[in-house]
Amino acid sequence: MKIQTCRVSQWFLLFLISSCSCSCSFAAAQKKKTYIIHMDRTNMPQAFDDHFQWYDSSLKSVSDSAQTLYYYNTVAHGFSTRLTVEEAKLIEKQQGILAVIPELKYDLHTTRTPEFLGLEKSVSFFPASVKVGEVIVGVLDTGVWPELESFDDTGLGPVPVSWKGECEVGKNFTSSSCNRKLIGARYFSKGYEAAFGAIDESQESKSPRDDDGHGSHTSTTAAGSAVTGASLFGFAAGTAKGMAAEARVATYKVCWLGGCFGSDILAAMDKAIEDGVNVLSLSLGGSSPDYYRDNVAIGAFSATAQGVFVSCSAGNGGPSSGSLSNVAPWITTVGAGTLDRDFPVYVTLGNGKKFTGQSLYNGKPLSDSLIPIVYAAHASNSTSGSLCLTSTLNPAKVAGKIVVCDRGGNSRVQKGLVVKDAGGAGMILANTETYGEEQLADAHLLPAAAVGQKTGDAIKSYISSDANPTATISAGTTRLGVQPSPLVAAFSSRGPNLLTPQILKPDLIAPGVNILAGWTGGVGPTGLDSDKRHVAFNIISGTSMSCPHISGLAALLKAAHPDWSPAVIRSALMTTAYSTYKTGEAIQDVSSGLPSTPFDIGAGHVNPTAALDPGLVYDATIEDYFAFLCALNYSSFQIKVISKKDFTCSGNKNYKLEDLNYPSFAVALETPSTKGGGEGTAPTTVKYTRTLTNKGAPSTYKVSVTSKSPSVKIMVEPESLSFAKPNEQKSYTVTFVASAMPSGSESFARLEWSDGKHNVGSPIAFTWT
Numbered sequence: 001m002k003i004q005t006c007r008v009s010q011w012f013l014l015f016l017i018s019s020c021s022c023s024c025s026f027a028a029a030q031k032k033k034t035y036i037i038h039m040d041r042t043n044m045p046q047a048f049d050d051h052f053q054w055y056d057s058s059l060k061s062v063s064d065s066a067q068t069l070y071y072y073n074t075v076a077h078g079f080s081t082r083l084t085v086e087e088a089k090l091i092e093k094q095q096g097i098l099a100v101i102p103e104l105k106y107d108l109h110t111t112r113t114p115e116f117l118g119l120e121k122s123v124s125f126f127p128a129s130v131k132v133g134e135v136i137v138g139v140l141d142t143g144v145w146p147e148l149e150s151f152d153d154t155g156l157g158p159v160p161v162s163w164k165g166e167c168e169v170g171k172n173f174t175s176s177s178c179n180r181k182l183i184g185a186r187y188f189s190k191g192y193e194a195a196f197g198a199i200d201e202s203q204e205s206k207s208p209r210d211d212d213g214h215g216s217h218t219s220t221t222a223a224g225s226a227v228t229g230a231s232l233f234g235f236a237a238g239t240a241k242g243m244a245a246e247a248r249v250a251t252y253k254v255c256w257l258g259g260c261f262g263s264d265i266l267a268a269m270d271k272a273i274e275d276g277v278n279v280l281s282l283s284l285g286g287s288s289p290d291y292y293r294d295n296v297a298i299g300a301f302s303a304t305a306q307g308v309f310v311s312c313s314a315g316n317g318g319p320s321s322g323s324l325s326n327v328a329p330w331i332t333t334v335g336a337g338t339l340d341r342d343f344p345v346y347v348t349l350g351n352g353k354k355f356t357g358q359s360l361y362n363g364k365p366l367s368d369s370l371i372p373i374v375y376a377a378h379a380s381n382s383t384s385g386s387l388c389l390t391s392t393l394n395p396a397k398v399a400g401k402i403v404v405c406d407r408g409g410n411s412r413v414q415k416g417l418v419v420k421d422a423g424g425a426g427m428i429l430a431n432t433e434t435y436g437e438e439q440l441a442d443a444h445l446l447p448a449a450a451v452g453q454k455t456g457d458a459i460k461s462y463i464s465s466d467a468n469p470t471a472t473i474s475a476g477t478t479r480l481g482v483q484p485s486p487l488v489a490a491f492s493s494r495g496p497n498l499l500t501p502q503i504l505k506p507d508l509i510a511p512g513v514n515i516l517a518g519w520t521g522g523v524g525p526t527g528l529d530s531d532k533r534h535v536a537f538n539i540i541s542g543t544s545m546s547c548p549h550i551s552g553l554a555a556l557l558k559a560a561h562p563d564w565s566p567a568v569i570r571s572a573l574m575t576t577a578y579s580t581y582k583t584g585e586a587i588q589d590v591s592s593g594l595p596s597t598p599f600d601i602g603a604g605h606v607n608p609t610a611a612l613d614p615g616l617v618y619d620a621t622i623e624d625y626f627a628f629l630c631a632l633n634y635s636s637f638q639i640k641v642i643s644k645k646d647f648t649c650s651g652n653k654n655y656k657l658e659d660l661n662y663p664s665f666a667v668a669l670e671t672p673s674t675k676g677g678g679e680g681t682a683p684t685t686v687k688y689t690r691t692l693t694n695k696g697a698p699s700t701y702k703v704s705v706t707s708k709s710p711s712v713k714i715m716v717e718p719e720s721l722s723f724a725k726p727n728e729q730k731s732y733t734v735t736f737v738a739s740a741m742p743s744g745s746e747s748f749a750r751l752e753w754s755d756g757k758h759n760v761g762s763p764i765a766f767t768w769t
């Protein structure tokens, strides 16, 4: 699995390594790897006294030397261990074994946000702090830096009595590292150490302490206490606070310098549920071939069944389509957008032209006088010289100059270090087509400006047209009120959902660009070894940053409405999200400059105040998810791996994926195979049934449909629904009559129920394959 920030290129590397497990497994049949052994606990052979004895005996029968890494009791039944491929095949044949699944590797994928989300203006709508203090947000990440002021517990009441967690002691982490804010801290390293070797304690702490920064950032974004006078070097100055500033935090460290491993993640989710968290936040993901093999999806199923809301990052694979992770329909999948805040610097060229870029560099600025500027491609012998990869710049050609580097290949801050090490005076970081006009600010180690593709092209053409090109870069500032905002971040992973095209993902977007939140004392803001600066707050970007915004907001909704199920909370967040600006124009995609679609933003951008009072919601019970698994044609073993329950799909029921009571619609249509584009073929008719639950006063709602899809007729029956009581349920059917379209076509529509006070909106996406 992978942490989902856009900060460090090593995660890309990890992704490449892990993709090998599909194609290179022939390499060493005798090599051991970690497997999760899912056991059919209700069918334990009678010879055994307890499950552990049974699990151990199963393991011993195939390997004398194998040790159990973890026993799983809550989100999974079974254990994890290291086995050869042969041993794994042997154990799979034994009685009572549901599945033997190789562990997946996962990668890790704020001051302004409360105002931007309208939380400050509508304080009176939100639940009292005492109620928020009853909610516990569990964060699976790189741990925490407990000394941060963001974990100050002043003013918080006693730890909720329901809490059963612990503050695990370890390297540089004591029982007094926890308090009434950070109420629990655990670490899970057995899977990591089995795969990677013993933790090098000179590099990272074998304890819940965060040596990376990612986990401190995500947990304080979700539920950090308010800290006045926060900033990064004076940038983004203000009061920093998490979305649910009075909620409690419990940290589960599962990600280490070499990545995050499935056996550790599953063990952490197991414990988190037993400990009593209400919300789980996971800013990490992997590429999973199926739900029953994905530890996050498995853990999240049991969490959801027990009323725990699970929010996950969508991934940083954008703007490519079909780049999502964490698409299980019981997970809330979060993409990223920009704020109305940026950090401009001004680039002046020798020809008098001025351009705007972004930077969080805080050292001595360049002087106003112009100095030579060079394009890295002209100052390197390497074929990819324009990328400023380590030791590829020719010092003789860059010394004392501003160097233009192209984005991609290594991390953005690394490029600055490469220029600095080669003797460069400054850097312009130019987007290529992939990133369009997206501008991410970083705490560079030298004067720098990140610029969009158009600006980068203009600067490069000036360099090649002038015999002695010159430039300078101004000092940086913080700018508020930038419009339009939000924009969809270029890196935010996009639909369609390749695993289940009938479920629209991502579910929604939240702030994930240039977010200020707490940081580790272990490394500087760039995370580079040579960065000796220490900061209490850092500004970073990724869907890793947007996910904990939704986790914290879910905690607020849970505090306001303790009886709401995870599906109701998600529905409230989705149906009240906005997909247009106040002007009525669709939220823009920064990578293309075009209007976004539901494949970019799902239901839209979160609007927390509206989510408190959604009017109607689409609830889903665990039985609904079972029906979904039946519609996937999963075997009873596969269903049991995910759910730990015996569930037999009924032979005479027609299970359909599109029948899951989801707050959005994805309609997967087939292009007829006949040559000639299917002209004259009969239209396809698809029906979706949905059930609404009233969470407001008695009211009558009318439906309206707006469509950008002339090739699909949309009919809703009935067109009006009256609710006389709270929690009353009413169903409706949407019929889509679609003409044939060329394969690869997409189009979109929106369905909205309104009683004049509440607008309950759902996006609709059509794809033809």
Ligand SMILES: *[C@@H]1O[C@H](CO)[C@@H](O)[C@H](O)[C@H]1NC(C)=O
Pocket: 147, 172, 205, 521, 522
């Ligand atoms: C241990 O924690 C303290 C803060 O209490 C910190 O100053 C120190 O750098 C940490 N040491 C390591 C090795 O992480």
Ligand SMILES: *[C@@H]1O[C@H](CO)[C@@H](O)[C@H](O)[C@H]1NC(C)=O
Pocket: 380, 381, 392, 393, 394, 395
């Ligand atoms: C690049 O090539 C030139 C000419 O062949 C050579 O003098 C120089 O040392 C090379 N520079 C690097 C950084 O490899």
Ligand SMILES: *[C@@H]1O[C@H](CO)[C@@H](O)[C@H](O)[C@H]1NC(C)=O
Pocket: 631, 632, 633
């Ligand atoms: C499940 O099986 C049925 C019957 O064979 C088939 O029509 C359907 O497409 C399958 N569904 C999935 C998701 O594979």
